[in-house]
Amino acid sequence: MSQENAIEVRNLVVHNTALTAVRGLDFTLPAGARMGLVGESGSGKTLTALALMGLLPMGWQANGSVRHDGVDLITQSDRALSSRRGRTISMVFQDPLSSLDPVRHIGQQVSSVIRRHTQASKKEAERRTVDLFRQMSLPRPEQLMRAYPHEISGGQRQRIMIAMALACYPQLIIADEPTTALDVTVQKQVLRRLNTAVQERGSALIMITHDLPIIAAMCDTVAVMYAGKIVEMGPVAEVFRNPRHHYTKGLLDSQPTMDNIALDGSSRLASIPGMVPPLHSLPAGCAFHPRCAAATEQCMSEVPTLDDGPRRAACWHPIGATVPMEVA
Amino acid sequence: MILSKSSHLPNPAPLGVPASPPARRQRRKLPRNASLLVGIVLTTIFLAVALVSFFYLPSNPNIPVIRNRLLPAGTAGHWLGTDVLGRDIVAQLMVGARTSILVGAGGATLSLILGLIAGLAAASSGKIADEAISRGADILLSIPGMVTALVLAATMGSGALTTILALTAFFTPSFTRVVRSAAIGVLNEDFITAARLYGRGKIFVLIRHVLPNIAGVMIVQFTLYFAAGILTEAGLSYLGVGVHRPSISWGLMLNEAQQQVGISSPLAIWPGLAIVLMVLGLNLLGDGLRDVLDPKLARRAS
Amino acid sequence: MAIYILRKLAFFLGALFIASVAIFLLIRGAGGNVAAVVLGKGATPEAINALAHTYGLDRPMAVQYFDWIGNMLSGDLGRSFRTNESVADLVTARLSVSIPLAFSGLVLGLLIAIPVGTYAARNVGTPSGALLALVSQIGVAVPVFWAGILLSLLFGVRLGWLPTGGWTDWSVSPWGAIRSLVLPVLSLGLIMAAVLIRYVRSAVLDVMNQDYLRTARAVGMTRTEALLKVGLRNAALPLVTIVGLQIAELIGGTVIIETVFSLPGLSRMMLANVAAREVIVVQSTVMLIVVFVISINLIVDLLYGLLDPRVRATR
Numbered sequence: 001m002s003q004e005n006a007i008e009v010r011n012l013v014v015h016n017t018a019l020t021a022v023r024g025l026d027f028t029l030p031a032g033a034r035m036g037l038v039g040e041s042g043s044g045k046t047l048t049a050l051a052l053m054g055l056l057p058m059g060w061q062a063n064g065s066v067r068h069d070g071v072d073l074i075t076q077s078d079r080a081l082s083s084r085r086g087r088t089i090s091m092v093f094q095d096p097l098s099s100l101d102p103v104r105h106i107g108q109q110v111s112s113v114i115r116r117h118t119q120a121s122k123k124e125a126e127r128r129t130v131d132l133f134r135q136m137s138l139p140r141p142e143q144l145m146r147a148y149p150h151e152i153s154g155g156q157r158q159r160i161m162i163a164m165a166l167a168c169y170p171q172l173i174i175a176d177e178p179t180t181a182l183d184v185t186v187q188k189q190v191l192r193r194l195n196t197a198v199q200e201r202g203s204a205l206i207m208i209t210h211d212l213p214i215i216a217a218m219c220d221t222v223a224v225m226y227a228g229k230i231v232e233m234g235p236v237a238e239v240f241r242n243p244r245h246h247y248t249k250g251l252l253d254s255q256p257t258m259d260n261i262a263l264d265g266s267s268r269l270a271s272i273p274g275m276v277p278p279l280h281s282l283p284a285g286c287a288f289h290p291r292c293a294a295a296t297e298q299c300m301s302e303v304p305t306l307d308d309g310p311r312r313a314a315c316w317h318p319i320g321a322t323v324p325m326e327v328a
Numbered sequence: 329m330i331l332s333k334s335s336h337l338p339n340p341a342p343l344g345v346p347a348s349p350p351a352r353r354q355r356r357k358l359p360r361n362a363s364l365l366v367g368i369v370l371t372t373i374f375l376a377v378a379l380v381s382f383f384y385l386p387s388n389p390n391i392p393v394i395r396n397r398l399l400p401a402g403t404a405g406h407w408l409g410t411d412v413l414g415r416d417i418v419a420q421l422m423v424g425a426r427t428s429i430l431v432g433a434g435g436a437t438l439s440l441i442l443g444l445i446a447g448l449a450a451a452s453s454g455k456i457a458d459e460a461i462s463r464g465a466d467i468l469l470s471i472p473g474m475v476t477a478l479v480l481a482a483t484m485g486s487g488a489l490t491t492i493l494a495l496t497a498f499f500t501p502s503f504t505r506v507v508r509s510a511a512i513g514v515l516n517e518d519f520i521t522a523a524r525l526y527g528r529g530k531i532f533v534l535i536r537h538v539l540p541n542i543a544g545v546m547i548v549q550f551t552l553y554f555a556a557g558i559l560t561e562a563g564l565s566y567l568g569v570g571v572h573r574p575s576i577s578w579g580l581m582l583n584e585a586q587q588q589v590g591i592s593s594p595l596a597i598w599p600g601l602a603i604v605l606m607v608l609g610l611n612l613l614g615d616g617l618r619d620v621l622d623p624k625l626a627r628r629a630s
Numbered sequence: 631m632a633i634y635i636l637r638k639l640a641f642f643l644g645a646l647f648i649a650s651v652a653i654f655l656l657i658r659g660a661g662g663n664v665a666a667v668v669l670g671k672g673a674t675p676e677a678i679n680a681l682a683h684t685y686g687l688d689r690p691m692a693v694q695y696f697d698w699i700g701n702m703l704s705g706d707l708g709r710s711f712r713t714n715e716s717v718a719d720l721v722t723a724r725l726s727v728s729i730p731l732a733f734s735g736l737v738l739g740l741l742i743a744i745p746v747g748t749y750a751a752r753n754v755g756t757p758s759g760a761l762l763a764l765v766s767q768i769g770v771a772v773p774v775f776w777a778g779i780l781l782s783l784l785f786g787v788r789l790g791w792l793p794t795g796g797w798t799d800w801s802v803s804p805w806g807a808i809r810s811l812v813l814p815v816l817s818l819g820l821i822m823a824a825v826l827i828r829y830v831r832s833a834v835l836d837v838m839n840q841d842y843l844r845t846a847r848a849v850g851m852t853r854t855e856a857l858l859k860v861g862l863r864n865a866a867l868p869l870v871t872i873v874g875l876q877i878a879e880l881i882g883g884t885v886i887i888e889t890v891f892s893l894p895g896l897s898r899m900m901l902a903n904v905a906a907r908e909v910i911v912v913q914s915t916v917m918l919i920v921v922f923v924i925s926i927n928l929i930v931d932l933l934y935g936l937l938d939p940r941v942r943a944t945r
Contacts, residue, residue, distance in 0.1 A: 055844055078852050086849035093848075098841040101860050103867075103938055113849040148939040164849055363767075467645040469875070470923045471652070474882030474897075475916050482904040482912045483657055555771070562773050563886050567901060579773070586779065586890075596783070600776035607771035615767075 005067070006031050006172040006204030007052065007089075012064040014047045014056065014228075019279045021047045023228035025064070026306070031171065034198070034205040036215030036236065038251065039225035042276045045208045046094075048225075049174045052206075053091050054081040069171060087117040090165040092175040092194070096157035096182075100149040107145025110164050117168045132163040135200075136193050155186030159193055166197050173198060174206045179214070191218065212255050216240060224248045227277060227287035234311040242320060244313035246292045247272070286316065364616025370609025378429050381422035389419035390574045401594060408598055411581075412588040417595065421602055424578040427571055428606060431488055432557035435495025436550050442496065443503025444546070448534050450504065451511035462508065465501035473498030473560060481569040488571045491564055495557045506549050510542040544621030551614035555607045562603050578603050631942045634935050642928040649920045654695050657913045681711070685910070698913070707914040712906065717914045720899060726800055728895035732884045734815040739822025740873070746823070747830025748857070751838060762827070769824025774883045778817035778890035785813060795892040814891045818883050822876065829872045833865040840864070867938050874930035877923050 014022035051062040133141035232245035250272035274291040392413035408417035450461035477494035564570030565579030578599035585595035707717035753759035786794030798806030846856035885897035
């Protein structure tokens, strides 16, 4: 059964000696499925991704279980994990310039991944790299092989990163804000390449972003994170149309669209009051309650858990619930 | 690491009257900093010894007393014994501390002053002056300090003053570069622009705003060059081109010990130990001060 | 790349010119009348003038300067006032001691500093990392000549394995020459290592926090593999610069170590000439050393351009 799923995460906790940044995550991603992970900066999205990859920064530790390709990644050694990274599970990072080795040719960086995980000869790996570059619609792929990262544009660099991540047809690819560092004009192009490449390979995708339209366009399901926990998850269309958690609604209301941007100051663009609480002083009960208009006594003391069903939310007073909320 | 990017943002400049630069460095409390503590203790001990040597010495370190020659350590009146001419080792070490500190601090101070002038000039003048000063410093840096010292000794004769000048020639280019880059960092901050817009002159800005803000870096550098100066002075005196009698230097003592009694004598141990402890003390002090005074540098270096 | 090389060559030539002027002025200016310095106190004005005339020291400074440079370029480094020996001959005889000593000292320093510094960077915050930091901190404070004295005390006097000083020439016995160099090289190398460890450590630490190291691991390298294959190559960039800057230190150390172990190297010759006030010999030898250092710096710059494609493109 578990072979059917790209990844199964159970009670994932990520902490260092002082802080707990991810506080018990559960989700399952079937093979080939696409999930969006949204939340503000500091909600634990990136640490979650790094924990799945086994690439947590020094001092951070992951607990719980992450089943992938028949093993629990959390318990694997660095050596065992390294044989999977880039082959069955891979990741695209936020800043492609700092993420590529500045002193090695691009072609060498990509083809060495292929040679590492397959039996391909040097020549064969290089040929496949050129093919990959072509699939990524990179211009003049042969010349690009011998270019350095600083010599090409940001959009091209990110497509190189995607080519590198997808080179070995991984079961799961995690993209951590892959377009945040790019010019707006090339974002769409990069996403389109990523989308097709993932589709062609049948890989599962976890798309981390705070950009909701990207999720709407690319993912089947969405999980909304707040202060280290998933507060709502479900099919993208339904969650976005009828959010159940007040935080999700706040996020949706604060997205600019063409008709709510008004430059004359009469903007109807909403924002969520307050700020993401710092991890070392999380409020008791529901972590969102200080910013929530619907918070009650219960929200301040009791921690809500994700309810069951296809449209899960962790909220005492979900929007559209049969019992109407009374106190504000 | 990912989550702790909050602090170290410069305070916004006070609007209107940019009279004082942000005082963010003073506000940091002294942390419990082992290297600072050990550094302070060692440095203080040596400074105290040098000071005491002006008022009290167990015996005259330069007058030979032949019947006392090569007394072992622990002899009454001569804790660490005497040298081949019967001169007290403790007294020589005490006067040696004086020389080390005088020459080391002298060289560091002179090069600090010259480096400040050249570095501030490079940082605040136009591109051509900056390029000329920086390139000049680069070129001078490629002349080994030992070589400069030898040349000066050849032409001026050796002695404490020559050694100080040699250290100055050696350290000034590096001081210039440090001052220049620290000053450029400060000059690029917003409160400087504010001060200039407010109508303050260039010199005023340099003295009133830049100098206090690079003082931390300068103190740290001074300490480290002080230490390097002591090492260099010891080397030159060991070679016979530094200070000589009646001045006494730890390096000179080592030279005499090796020439006159051979290296297996304990006489070849004490001055070396003194050099190591004094230099270690100053280096630890410098590193410790860097953690306190200059958080930006500390994060990179440690 | 061509422009980069041309720029560096231009800087190299400029540096040589300025350094030669500086040395010339320092020696002629600081010393006053060279002939008087050479002859010492008590010389008659007639004798001083005669010597000055013989060596052309009474000509204008600029003429003397260009004469000196012209001669140096044609391989004539001048002659000793006292013995009339050719400086070039004096120098070449000494290089067979000084060059192996300095070069091996630097190589040994790097061979120690690179693995130890990398280990220290990977163990920041652990007891072994702290111990290494302390050891290198103490090492930096040890004067190189005292390290030489202690080592020859241990290996020469106590254990009797190696000579405590003196020189067996290569032509007499290569093995003897090597034995004479072991302790000097060890002293120089250990002290160089103490200095370099701290730079290696901070360069590796810096690289360890880079995103590209994480990418290397994300595509299948283990932590160690990424550090060795990707990290060290990148950490080499700052290190190349540091090694270039340490060349001046290295020469200072070599001068002292030659004295500690009574080796007949270039610097011992320099010291003797300083004592004898052989101004011309000192001037030419100093210039040779400076040419050597500046050439090393040129090589370092070119190496840097070779290692870092970004430098090639921008500067």
